[in-house]
Amino acid sequence: MKFAAVLLLAVAPVMLHAQNQWVLTQSTLTWNVTHPMHEVAGTSHAAKGKGNCSAGQCDFLIAVPVNTFDSGDSNRDLHTLEVVRGAQYPMVIVRTHLAQAALDQPTTDADLEVQFAGQTAHYAHVPLHRTSHGNDVEITGTIPASCSDFKIDRPSFLTVPIRNEIPVNVDATWKPE
Amino acid sequence: MAAGRSLAALVCVALVPLMTLAQPSGNPPVASASTDPASSSSSAVPGAVLNLPDAPAPNGPQSTAQNQTQTPSSSSQQTQNNDKNQQPQSGNAPTLGDLGFTPQQTLANAEMQKRLNERTHDLKMHQTFGLITAVPMCAAVLVAGGAKSKKNRSNPNGTVTGPSSSGVDLHVALGSGTAVLYGLTAYYAIAAPKIPGVKPKGAIKWHRDLVWIHAPGMVLTPILGAMALNQENNGERVHGIASAHSYVAWTTIAAYGVSIVAVSWPIHLKFWEKK
Numbered sequence: 001m002k003f004a005a006v007l008l009l010a011v012a013p014v015m016l017h018a019q020n021q022w023v024l025t026q027s028t029l030t031w032n033v034t035h036p037m038h039e040v041a042g043t044s045h046a047a048k049g050k051g052n053c054s055a056g057q058c059d060f061l062i063a064v065p066v067n068t069f070d071s072g073d074s075n076r077d078l079h080t081l082e083v084v085r086g087a088q089y090p091m092v093i094v095r096t097h098l099a100q101a102a103l104d105q106p107t108t109d110a111d112l113e114v115q116f117a118g119q120t121a122h123y124a125h126v127p128l129h130r131t132s133h134g135n136d137v138e139i140t141g142t143i144p145a146s147c148s149d150f151k152i153d154r155p156s157f158l159t160v161p162i163r164n165e166i167p168v169n170v171d172a173t174w175k176p177e
Numbered sequence: 178m179a180a181g182r183s184l185a186a187l188v189c190v191a192l193v194p195l196m197t198l199a200q201p202s203g204n205p206p207v208a209s210a211s212t213d214p215a216s217s218s219s220s221a222v223p224g225a226v227l228n229l230p231d232a233p234a235p236n237g238p239q240s241t242a243q244n245q246t247q248t249p250s251s252s253s254q255q256t257q258n259n260d261k262n263q264q265p266q267s268g269n270a271p272t273l274g275d276l277g278f279t280p281q282q283t284l285a286n287a288e289m290q291k292r293l294n295e296r297t298h299d300l301k302m303h304q305t306f307g308l309i310t311a312v313p314m315c316a317a318v319l320v321a322g323g324a325k326s327k328k329n330r331s332n333p334n335g336t337v338t339g340p341s342s343s344g345v346d347l348h349v350a351l352g353s354g355t356a357v358l359y360g361l362t363a364y365y366a367i368a369a370p371k372i373p374g375v376k377p378k379g380a381i382k383w384h385r386d387l388v389w390i391h392a393p394g395m396v397l398t399p400i401l402g403a404m405a406l407n408q409e410n411n412g413e414r415v416h417g418i419a420s421a422h423s424y425v426a427w428t429t430i431a432a433y434g435v436s437i438v439a440v441s442w443p444i445h446l447k448f449w450e451k452k
Contacts (some may be wrong), residue, residue, distance in 0.1 A: 052269045063278065
């Protein structure tokens, strides 16, 4: 009896902790490139992520291999990999820190730290929209990334470079662990 | 006494996990933005103090400068960079190591980056020479009329007037220039390093497949042209396979043109739109 009580007491905090963990179950990340003659989007479904919450604060991490983005053209994807130094820095890593209460809001302004192409950029007050699907929570939003944020030399076509803005659409479904 | 010991043991066991969770992290959970202000757009917030988990060392302001000087060959530095990415951010923040990526996915590959850089360089040369080649190719077609024998239209059974030597020379010079430039263009496409495991997909597939039309065409066209010229110089009407010279040339040009458009497809003309 005493042993059971000890075990329960020992495991209880761990159980509480486990309830505050989130795992990314499904994701669609899409970069968008605009050129006067082209509009191209590259999509990846290979992101993995985790979120840990404790003491009312949550830390989320999402990472995705750069080489998993698919624009429908293998030549373009390889060129993209080259200009974003994707073999040298193979992961895009996004971190954010949120108050746990913000997770229940339909819209949250998140401060994001994005590591990409060997650089780190911070984006403040990025609006993220929340939709519940049973236990799962779908988060959507757009990271207003740009080439200059990550010191990416803009590729050009017929001597005209692409636009500096490369917004990244995020659609991520999280599940409590 | 025994009951007291049990209670003390219970309290201890119960508190240990809580104490573990409550341990402060090695690094304070505040990071400042680290992008170079000169390079940041208005969307980024350089210099802002954000309530974020501690960023790994390579991404701090110092590391940004370090990254700038990093060359693709410095594999040890890159690996170190990735290793640091996997360091814990704080006591609570998840790390890259928690996500279950394979080392193959997360480790830098300097050799691959070098191959990608070489590939881009070679394909840019391929593109440049390819566009330049189109100029003498089109010009050769435009002046082709001057290299042809002329029939006397009023008397179809009459003699055939040979082409002017300047017309022939110009057509041959443009054709030869086209062949040389085409060879250079092809060289850079063939020399560009191949990336293992990547299958051609999308518009590039058309671009590559059309080679099977314009490459034989680029070999056949000058041969047939030489045969046709030889026949004309002998006062003969162009006959036999040599008479296909212009058809082969036109097919080659058409395939070449489609190949250029295909690699750029889909094209959205939006010059007049301003967002």
